[in-house]
Amino acid sequence: MFKDKPREACGVAGVYGAAESSKLVYLMLYAIQHRGQEGAGIVVANGSGFNSVRGTGLVADIFNADNLSAMTGASAIGHVRYSTTGPSVEKNAQPIMVEYIRGNLAVAHNGNLVNADQIHDELEECGSIFQTTADTEVLIHLIARNTGRDFLDALTTSLKKLKGAYSMVLLNDESLIAARDPQGFRPLALGKLQDAYVVASETCAFDLIGAKYIRDIEPGEIVIIDRQGLRSRRFAERNASEALCIFENIYFSRPDSWIFGHSCWETRRRMGIMLARENKHAADIVVPVPDSGVCAAIGFAEEVRLPFAMALIRNHYVGRTFIEPSQSIRDFGVKLKFNCVREAVKGKRVIVVDDSLVRGTTSRKIVKMIQQAGAREIHMRLSSPPVKYPCFYGMDFPTRRELIAASHDLGQIAEFLQVDSVAYLSHEGMLKAVQNQDRNFCQACFNGDYPVDFKKRREISGQDVKEKQISRKRISQL
Ligand code: 5GP
Ligand code: MG
Numbered sequence: 001m002f003k004d005k006p007r008e009a010c011g012v013a014g015v016y017g018a019a020e021s022s023k024l025v026y027l028m029l030y031a032i033q034h035r036g037q038e039g040a041g042i043v044v045a046n047g048s049g050f051n052s053v054r055g056t057g058l059v060a061d062i063f064n065a066d067n068l069s070a071m072t073g074a075s076a077i078g079h080v081r082y083s084t085t086g087p088s089v090e091k092n093a094q095p096i097m098v099e100y101i102r103g104n105l106a107v108a109h110n111g112n113l114v115n116a117d118q119i120h121d122e123l124e125e126c127g128s129i130f131q132t133t134a135d136t137e138v139l140i141h142l143i144a145r146n147t148g149r150d151f152l153d154a155l156t157t158s159l160k161k162l163k164g165a166y167s168m169v170l171l172n173d174e175s176l177i178a179a180r181d182p183q184g185f186r187p188l189a190l191g192k193l194q195d196a197y198v199v200a201s202e203t204c205a206f207d208l209i210g211a212k213y214i215r216d217i218e219p220g221e222i223v224i225i226d227r228q229g230l231r232s233r234r235f236a237e238r239n240a241s242e243a244l245c246i247f248e249n250i251y252f253s254r255p256d257s258w259i260f261g262h263s264c265w266e267t268r269r270r271m272g273i274m275l276a277r278e279n280k281h282a283a284d285i286v287v288p289v290p291d292s293g294v295c296a297a298i299g300f301a302e303e304v305r306l307p308f309a310m311a312l313i314r315n316h317y318v319g320r321t322f323i324e325p326s327q328s329i330r331d332f333g334v335k336l337k338f339n340c341v342r343e344a345v346k347g348k349r350v351i352v353v354d355d356s357l358v359r360g361t362t363s364r365k366i367v368k369m370i371q372q373a374g375a376r377e378i379h380m381r382l383s384s385p386p387v388k389y390p391c392f393y394g395m396d397f398p399t400r401r402e403l404i405a406a407s408h409d410l411g412q413i414a415e416f417l418q419v420d421s422v423a424y425l426s427h428e429g430m431l432k433a434v435q436n437q438d439r440n441f442c443q444a445c446f447n448g449d450y451p452v453d454f455k456k457r458r459e460i461s462g463q464d465v466k467e468k469q470i471s472r473k474r475i476s477q478l
Contacts, residue, residue, distance in 0.1 A: 009252070009394045010094070011035030011201040012108040012188070014077040014169035016176035016225040018196035022051075022071035025078040028198070028205035029059045034254055035110070035201055036082030043095045043106040045171055046073035050104045054093040075176050077169045079108035082396065092134040095171070100144045102151055103173045109136040110186045110201055111165030112394040114454035119161060138162075152224060155179070156235045159222070163452055165245075165393035167217070169199050175226035182236035183243035183451055184219025185393045185442060187259050197225045202257035216261055219244075243442035243451035247395050249434060250384045251355045255295050262435040265295050270433040271383040271425055272299025272353065279423035281379050282349065285309040289354040289366060290338075296383030297353035306351070311344035311373075312366065334365040346374035356384045357413070357424075358397065360404035364417050371418070380414075380422040385430055389448040397445060 011032035015021040022044045029040055040062050041054030051071045055062040059080065079094040095108040113119075116135030119142070124130065128141050142158035143151075151172060159166075165185035170177040178199045180188045191198040193211035200206060203213045217223055220236030244260050245252075255265040275296065286306050288297030291314065301308035318337050350370060357363055363380065370378055386405030390397045400406045404413060414422040425433070427446060434441065444450045 009035065009082050009112075009396050010108075010110045011080040012077070012110050012167065012169045012199075013079075013201070013205055014075075014108070014171065014176050014178065014199040015193075016075045016197045018074060018193060021074055021076035021196075023068050024193070024196075024198070024209050025076045026059065026063050026068055027209050028200050029078045029080050031205040031208040032201050032254075033059050033080055035252070036080035039081040039093055040079060041081075041093050041095050041108075042068075042071060042076055042078040043097050043108075043171055044071040044073040044076040045104070045173060046071075050097055050106060050171070052095070052097055052106070054095075056093070075171060077106055077108050077171045077176065079110075092132045094134070094136065095169075096132065096134065096136055096140060098140055098144070100140075101147075102154075104171075105140065105143065106171040107136055107140060107168060108170075109134075109139075109166055109168040110188075110394065111167055111181065112392060113138065113162050113166060114164035114392055114452055115162065116164075136168075139166075139168075152222070152233065156222065156233065159235050164454070165452075167201060175224055177222060177224050178217045179222045179235075180217045180219055182220040182241055183393075183442065184260075185243060185245045187244075187248055187253065187257075188217040189258070190214045190217055190223060197230060199223075202253055202259070204254045204257040207256065213258060239440070241451065242440040244439055245393065245395065246430070246434065246441040246443055247356075247384075247391070247445060250430075251292055252395065260436055260439060267433060267435055268295030268355070268383065269299035269302075270435070271430065272296035272301075273303045274299075274429040274433045275353070275381055275383050275423075275425040276300040276303035278426055278429050279381055280304060281351065281421060281423075283351045283377070283379060284348040285311070285344070286351045286353060287311045287345070287370070289352060289363070290314040292356075293352075293354035293383070296355055300351070300353050300381065300383075304351075309341075309344045311341045311350070311370070313339050313341060315339075334362060334369070338366060338369065340366075340369045340373040342373040344373075345370055347376055349377040349379070350375045351379045351381055352419075353381045353383065355382070356387055357382050357404060358387055359402050360413065360416055367417050367419055377420045378418075380417055380419045382422075382424045385424050385427045385446045387445050389445050391445050392450065392454055393442065393444075393452070395445065 013028035015024045039056040040059045043052040053067045095106040097106040113135040119138045143154045146154035166181045167186040167188035189203050191206040191211040198211045222233045224231045249267045253259045253264045286301035288294040388406045
């Protein structure tokens, strides 16, 4: 069995057919760093073999001019990693790279396979020896054992056995392959840079390198890019069971990305407008919780015609390691990250807009800060419905027990946050704000309706699940 199996909410990127492919991947990883800050890696194919650099920490800390220049080759893939910490962080570094009967193979995966444990056990019983505890490794074993016609057949047959979320890029000696699960939980975009093809979790990566966004890799589609150009193959029917992660739109993706074919910035702005329409309240200013609440707050302020005030200032240089003073200072952690501009809120009725409430603990501290800065009233507005259920497809939510909305009603939440009022965007409002009305979204975190079944049902009730150190993670995004 997997121990400390990481739940991956990561980012992937790939380039085929560019002279400095590893440097382009490096830049793309830089752009999608928000999707994972625990580690990163690049694998490049140089014609006679693979080279790789992988490590823990931020992209800027792992790669440098020397190790990038040493990775020559025209095709490369990369990964930024965000997972629960475990003893095996190093060996789980991605892209996973192997040499097997068909040559070299590397895989970078974003998502979470819900049947990995089961496949893992079956393979182990048949003699497989696993090198990592990452769910992605099961795919490599499946491909290697599949001695069918060619690589593509082996891949297609293997992908059909996987359940759950995967947006992935694969590299072998001849080609770059991009694949997305039939539900299409996580995004995956295709672009072009002159004659080269590029693939990335988010289109903001294309903007950085000057590539053009062509389209998304479709749910249930495999795209193969090699000397002959680009080919596409389906391994699942179109739209049969689509379940795009709605939380990518709400929180996870960068607002300058196009997610599932639409501007994420615009979707968030529309969520703010909808939230304001549903929850008007007399006030003087609208204050976002940066960065995640900014787009919705813009829409909110626009709708209620109130001044938008950046009264919470965020320190962008908060790393994951800092030295705490030996005497305890109350609320130290959040003060390191946010400060409230007294002059902006003093004596005012303030509407605070954030994208979501998870545990409520950060928001509570922020509210206290605004109150101490002299606000007369504080009204908390959330641009998503109450998060009540954990995610099993790659979003790092805590257990049900820790999700404040799972066990508290609005009045209790207002009391916990110490605000004058609290209101959420309605479920219908959220669906109206989403621009691609013809698509189907996974909304499991809001309604508990899980589109792909998994065995560990007991996790939903919060039993048998490790405490997640959510506050320590994604510190740059909160
Ligand atoms: P809370 O007050 O619930 O402790 O924190 C709310 C903040 O958590 C919001 O600003 C929101 O942007 C952020 N958030 C939303 N989703 C996630 C997630 O999946 N992981 C983490 N760590 N934070 C999240
Ligand atoms: Mg936030």
